[in-house]
Amino acid sequence: MQVQLETLGALERRLNITLPMADIDAQVAQRLQRVARTAKVQGFRPGKAPLKIVEQNYGAQVREDVLGEEVQKSFAKAIQEQKIDIAGYPRFEPFDNQTATGESFTFSAVFEVYPEVTVGDLSGQEIAKATCDVTEAEIDKTIDILRKQRTRFNHAERAAQAGDRVTIDFKGTIDGEAFAGGSADNYSFVLGEGQMLPEFETGVTGMSEGETKDVPLNFPEDYHGKDVAGKQAVFAITLKNVAEPQLPEVDADFAKNLGVADGDVAKMRDEISKNVTREAKRRLQARVKEGVMQALLDVTPIELPKSLIDMEIGRLMQQAREDMMQRGYGAQMKDMPLPRELFEEQAKRRVSLGLILAEVVEKHSLSATPEQVKAFITEQAESYENPQEVIDWYYASPERLDGPASVVLEDNVVAFVLSQAKVNEQAVPFEELMGNN
Structure with missing residues (x-):
């Protein structure tokens, strides 16, 4: 040969x-x-x-x-x-x-x-590390959210106000003519939650059960319905029902509803605290990980093999099709062509990070150890009713450990990069942290 x-x-x-x-x-x-x-x-x-x-x-x-x-x-x-x-x-x-x-x-x-990968100097990179303390106030806010999620609405013999769930019939016209999507019967929504346009909600506020009135409304120029965007309409609205919200009390029944079998409110607060702290930690880690990955990309110019980009685009397109099918768009999505350019930048980023991470892990011996993987699985299992069952499930089959090992490996890379770069701690409000996902 x-x-x-x-x-x-x-x-x-x-x-x-x-x-x-x-x-x-x-x-x-x-x-x-x-x-x-x-x-x-x-x-x-x-x-x-x-x-x-x-x-x-x-x-x-x-x-x-x-x-x-x-x-x-x-x-x-x-x-x-x-x-x-x-x-x-x-x-x-x-x-x-x-x-x-x-x-x-x-x-x-x-x-x-494969290209030669040389990770640049990380000492000049500034990485923001978000911090957030979970205090009793945050636990109270979380409990309030859980109460609102379990709100019951009771019929009210009064005029509609913010927070009420109203049921209405409405018919909209533009220049005296009805338009598509402008009418409905027995339509329910909660006043003040932005489900309807502000002028519409303002018109309903103050109405009483059985009352009918005309409400003028100007559709915004950028309204999603192009046929009515920028036009003035009149809605004939009949209020059929007013229901006021009633939040559950924080008592034994509420605790049982959240899965605390004996209804112990203190135990419920402790469980909520653990869950909120765990979720806050996850989101904080996700933020700093994004900063670390961007720092690695910034200091490591790299020539990418077209074949790897093409393969990654194919994977992303397949994931997109499967996601749309799961969302109920039908089996026709299976073979529907998708524009490659929609996925190209994401594919390039993923290929770049894959090559860079592989180099960093090999050069600095950052692979996940069995002890790290076990600690990670144990921590994740704590959020389940029977943690040992979760741990046993992972260890019942070696390939099930690949996912946790991958997460731990990335965490090792994050820790290494943070040890090399300039880290700026930034306190993030609890509401902002929990709202960004």
Whole structure:
């Protein structure tokens, strides 16, 4: 086997490989003999046809199979000998004016190699590290949110006000003509939550059950309904029901509703505190991780293999289709073409970070240790009713540990980068932290 390596570009290579035909012919002859033992040829019993006739019937396919296998084997051997790290998949092509006859067969494989990755100086990078204290006040706010999520509405014999759930009939017209989407019966919404346009809600506020009135409304120029955007409408509104909110008391029933079997309110607060603290920690980590990844990208210019970008775009497109199918858009999304440019920048970022992280992990020995993985799984399991069952599930199958190990590895990279860069701690309000997800 003769091998010649050509450089076509920064990352593109061509490997020219020449194989002696004598070896290929010998393999073809051996395989034809094996085929002849069971070959079914018209006019002969199975396995009794002359070798020459078997060759006439099966020779072309056997030669094609042998050549395909030899191409793969010789290419794998050549890249191993040349110590080439291939990115993506090679493209095989025969040389011009060459066929699998004569004394040799030459083919070429065109492919890309992985780039050399040199992580730049991180000491000049400034990374914001958000901090947030979870105090009793934050626990109270969380309990208030949980109470609002369990609000009950009771019929009220009074005019509608902010916070009430109202049920109305309405019919909108523009220049006296009804328009699509402008009418509904028994439509319910909560006043003050921004479900309707402000002028509409203002018109309903103060109405009493059974009352009907006309409410003028100007649709904004940027309204999502293009047919009515910028136009003035009049809505005939009839108020059919007013229901006032009633929040549950923070008592034993409320605690039981949140999963505390004995209704102990103190225990409920402790569980909420643990969950909120855990979620705040997760969001803080996500913020600093994003800053770390951006710092690594900023100091590490890198030439990206097109093949890896194409593969990542394909993965992202498939994920997008599966996500839309899960959201109920139907099986037609399976083969729907999606614009590649929508995913290109995200694909480039992911490929870049994959290459950079691999270099950082290898150079600084940051792989996840079994002890770290166990600690991570144990912490995650604490949020479940039976933590040991969760831990046992992970350790029941080795591949289930890949996810936690990947998270721990990234955490190790984050810790390393923070130790090298300039870290600026920034306090973040609890509401802002919990609202950004």
